[in-house]
Amino acid sequence: MNYIVRRAAHLAVVASAVATVSMAGATAANAEPVQHGCAYPYVCFYTSRAAVDAGHPAAKFQVVTSGFQDLTARDGYIVLNTRNDDVAYLRSNAGTLCVGPNTTTVMSPGLTLSGVRISSNSSC
Known part of the structure; x- marks a missing residue:
């Protein structure tokens, strides 16, 4: 037994x-792979190229919203959208900008971002 x-x-x-x-x-x-400290399904904001290389985003957002979420206003953000099918609208001093799915965008000097709205739209 x-x-x-x-x-x-x-x-x-x-x-x-x-x-x-x-x-x-x-x-x-x-x-999903993590890119520069930004995992899917986030939209990440970096203050410098060194922050991108180190994988240290200053802010991350992942929720689809109908309005803008506030972002600490500053010039020169680098924006990484890791989402596969969603765009990120950015509120700026020059109006609304759009970052497509799986895209990295370097903002021009003098362009101040102050908000983000993630949308389920698949293109800008």
């Missing part, structure tokens, strides 16, 4: 380990 109990316990441990490995593999296979 002891042999049967030990054998059943061993099989339970092996089955549990196989299930854990299978679930971990499925999660890793479905993960």
Whole structure:
């Protein structure tokens, strides 16, 4: 009887380990790559090229909204939109700008961004 109990316990441990490995593999296979510290499905804002290279965004947004979300107003943001099918509208001192899906945009000097609105539109 002891042999049967030990054998059943061993099989339970092996089955549990196989299930854990299978679930971990499925999660890793479905993960989107992280670009410069900005994972899918975020729109990230960087204050400099060095911040992009270091993977340190100053702000990240991911929620689709009907209005603008405030962003600390500043010149020279670099914007990375990691979303596959959504655009990001940017409120600026020059009007509304649009960053398409999977796009990085470097803002011109003197162009101050102050808000972002993520839209489910697939193109600008």
